[in-house]
Amino acid sequence: MAQPAPGLETIALGIGTLGMALGTLAFIAMGAGETNEKKQEFYIITIFIAAIAAVSYFSMFMGFGVIEVVVDGEALVIYWARYADWLFTTPLLLLDLALLAGASRNTIATLVGLDVAMIITGLVGALATEGAAMRIAWWGISTGFFVVLLYFLVSTLSKNAAQKSGDVAALFSTLRNLVIVLWTAYPIVWIIGTEGTLGLIPLGVETAAFMVLDLAAKVGFGFILLRSRDVLDQASAPSAQAAD
Structure with missing residues (x-):
């Protein structure tokens, strides 16, 4: 398996830490002074998405949240802190989308x-x-859950959003499409990288790719959502309860 470029992992994790931390501060500033409780939900959720990711990236940058597992006689570096990050931040991202769609x-x-x-x-x-083979099998199971999740995003959630105003529906579509494109790239990077054991890209490149995806999916997503203050006003307006 190819070795990572010297320092590339450290650089990627450092950029990820800085980017998530700056995103957190920016989102706090964007939400300062907001008194509408419904709108505050979007700011609170999005701030925690970036803050949790910042802590995760800092832990990996400092050498924590990482272990080695031996597969077929070869040691693989696994950043388990990345999964801990995703376990909290990805549901919060979905919650942002769900609240927007009603x-x-x-x-x-x-x-x-x-x-x-x-x-x-x-x-x-x-x-x-x-x-x-076992690792790839689990990747397939995980990807299966992802495909079903995508189905609900483009069917049920999109149907809910279509009942909102045009601006809200348009913002939802933008964010939904961003999530679909970026989240689809994650299992691809996983399977072609060192964790999928194919090793088509080295660990340093894999780490950098995940960092870019994380920044786009969390900080990029957050900026698109929170800068749309007028749309959030419409989304937070009282409306009939969405159907199950």
Whole structure:
């Protein structure tokens, strides 16, 4: 397996830490003075997304949250802190989308359940030591949960958003499409990288790729959402409860 470029992992994790920390501060500033409790939900959720990711990246940058597992006689570096990050931040991202769309509690529970199953089975795949085939099998199970999650995003959640105003529906579509594109890249990077044991890209490149995806999916997502203050006003306006 190819070795990572010297220092590339450290640089990527450092950029990730700085980017998430700056995103957190920016989101706090954007939400300062907001008194509408419904709108505050979007700011609070989005701030915690970036803050949790910042802590995760800092831990990895400092050498914590990482272990080695031996697969077929070869030691693989696994950043388990990345999965801990995703376990909390990805449901929060979905919650932002669900609140924007005016989704029901049943829909939110379904999305979060699918997401948690996706992350946990992905972590099992990353930690599996029985061989490459077993790791890839767990990747397939995790990807299966992801495909079902996508179905709910483009069907039920989109149907809820279509009942909102044009501006809210348009913002939802933008954020939903961003999530679909970026989240689809994660399992691809995983399977072609060192964790999928294919090793088509080295660990340093894999770490940098995940960092870019994380910044776009968390900080980029947050800026698009929170800068749309007028749209959030419309989304926070009292309306009929969404159907299950």
